[in-house]
Amino acid sequence: MAANADTGFSTRQVHAGSATAHASPRAMPIYLTAGFTFDDLDASAAHFGTGAGFGYTRTGNPTIQAVEERLASLEGGDQAVLVSSGQAAVTVALLALAGAGDHVVVSEHIYEGTRGLLLDNLARLGIEATFVPTGDLDAWRDAITPRTRALFAETLSNARNDVLDIAAVSAIGRERGIPLVVDSTFTTPYLLRPIEHGAAVVVHSASKFLAGQGAVLGGVIVDDGRFDAAASGHLFPHLVQTDRLGGASYAEKHGPRARGAYIRESVAPRFGPSPSPLNAFLIGQGIETLSLRVERQSQNALTVARWLEQRPEVERVDHVGLESHPDFDLGRRYLTRGTGSVFTVTLRGGLEAARHVVQSVEVITHMTHLGDVRSLVLHPQSTSHSARTVDERERAGVFPGTIRLSIGIEDIDDLLADLEQALVGVPVVERETVVL
Template identity: 90%
Template sequence: MTTSDDTGFSTRQVHAGSATAPATPRATPIYLTAGFTFSDLDESAAHFGTGAGFGYSRTGNPTVHAVEERLASLEGGDQAVLVSSGQAAVTVALLALAGAGDHIVVSEHIYEGTRGLLLDNLARLGIDTTFVDVSDHDAVRSAITPRTKALFAETLSNARNDVLDVAAIAAIGAERGGIPLVVDSTFTTPYLLRPLEHGAAIVVHSASKFLAGQGAVLGGVIVDDGRFDAAASGHLFPHLVQTDRLGGASFAEKHGRRARGAYIRESVAPRFGPSPSPLNAFLIGQGIETLSLRVERQSQNALAVATWLEQRPEVERVDYVGLPSHPHHDLGERYLRRGSGSVFTVTLRGGLEAARHVVQSVRLITHMTHLGDVRSLVLHPQSTSHAARSVAERERAGVFPGTIRLSIGIEDIDDILADLDQALVGVPVAERETVVL
């Protein structure tokens, strides 16, 4: 709209200057707007009819779309959907597959927020969950029922650092009528591991972590492989192959093998509404530009720290898959050829008081609930992330009173080791952990 000096003050304060000169920025522009204008009625009708273009930022935004395209490319997927948090990504992905009366088979070693989502929230919607040790492939097969609509696991377990055999678990789902494997790959990022290349159907990330990298924003992403086979697994997902409620074409008819991703984008994400801020999307996109550099450095630093800690007398055990002592080291070498990531746990001989001493003595390493930051971080899982689990459940996850979780950053390795060295001075060693490998 153009304005002139003869319009009123209130009119000009809203409209003046809204028509900007065309420009071609090198950086992704931030389209921080709730909605977008239409040139005419036909354009708005076409948008609502086919989804072409942009109408409202909850259903699509140019800044968000640019980041989605980049993430889909890095994961080797067909399409990505950016949402407001990693927890939203897990929720949207699972609700795109399962509904009332359905069932999901899930690794017992997952993020506690996801575990609570399954046990407390999705259970209220009539979705049942069976937790299994996914390293036991027979247990996975036995847990599947005719109602099972998805398998879910994380690439590296929290906190034992076990490696998911993506190909093997995906194959089990394929054997049972095309049950999709959904993988949370937050710990590994697409730089270290691309689960879709090994048979997973959907990958999710907390983009707040390594993808953004700076610890400033929240975000999540769902990446679909674009390989939905209506003939093979349409019976599991009637909402993808049946006509819509108005009798129109099904998602499978409209989108073919892209039906599942289209359903996530067009039906689940916008209706449940975990929309990402375009500003957050911009910052996530900026972080992705240095992802490989950061993760490579973090993995190198983490291996050096884990190797150093394994030799310390105060340490009972180090659960880092990059170490030859880890039971999944060989599996890790098969899947994680660029590095083993930066998040792992250390169990101290002195139990809770030893953990307390280290957490409260570090100076460079930050004590906070987060991971994947450029800064090195520490947390005590027993009293925080795993506090809602029983003692037996914690021990199966590799969490004991003396266990601390480290997320190693990009600082100079000598400075990280020096901080841990001074923090270990005076650590109580009288109590020994009961550690079961």
């Protein structure tokens, strides 16, 4: 409707200025709108019939789509679906594969939010999980049952930096048509692209390294576009059977892109973890400097880890870039551009030593987050791993004296000086008995 001087005040306050001139911005524009107008009835029918164009931001938005295309390209995947958080990304990915009566095999060394999702929430929906040690390939194979619909793991474990042998674990799943879903938040597509090594689906908490600035939440699911209906269709009837109205199946409509299309068209929009276009914009801006940040963060982290390993106050440093780490060789195979910036340090003085360091750092920030341009510290035993038993924490490499560091882009001399002053007053005691 044209809003002119003849229309009323309330009409003009809603409509005046809506017919803006066409422009071509260099930066990604923010389409901060709930919905989009249609030219005519046929256009709206086409959108609801085929998905063409944009109708409602929950099902598609140009800003969100631009970020999805960028992430799919960086991961080497077929398509990406952006959602509101990393937790939402894991949930959507697993619900696209498993339902009531199904089963997933999961690395025991995963983010606590994902572990709780499996044990408390998906279990109530009838999805069972079996946890296995990340590096025990026989355990992965033995845990698979006829009901298994997915394997799930993280590229680098929190907190011990265990490295997932993606090629080996994905090959175990492929023998039975079961996809490997990988959380690659810690490694980012700059350091590692799991799809190139056989993973079927990759998820990220985009709130971390992808955004980089710690200002927004977001998550992403990237599908490889290699769904094989012949090999896996019997496991995923929702992808190969006709829809409830008797229409063509996802496999018939999309071929090897069926799984990604199902995530985009069915699971994500219906469960509704829609990202804000503004958050998508900020994630997209962060991605533009991803390689620069991660390269610097990885270099800083390895320097800090090597420095800490020589300190008398330190019991152990679990950083895969150190030759002392049990997965050092596996890390060199997969992480050729750098070994990431998140790792743990266990102090000989136990809980009080950890308390002293966490409360004494000045450049490093004490908070629940990682992947920020700022260096961060957290005490896992009392925070991220507090819901686990002592035995479970120790298997994950978490002890009373363990602190987790996420190293940022600050000047390395400032980080080392901050840690050095924070270690002043930490007792140097006999080494604790650390059971691996």
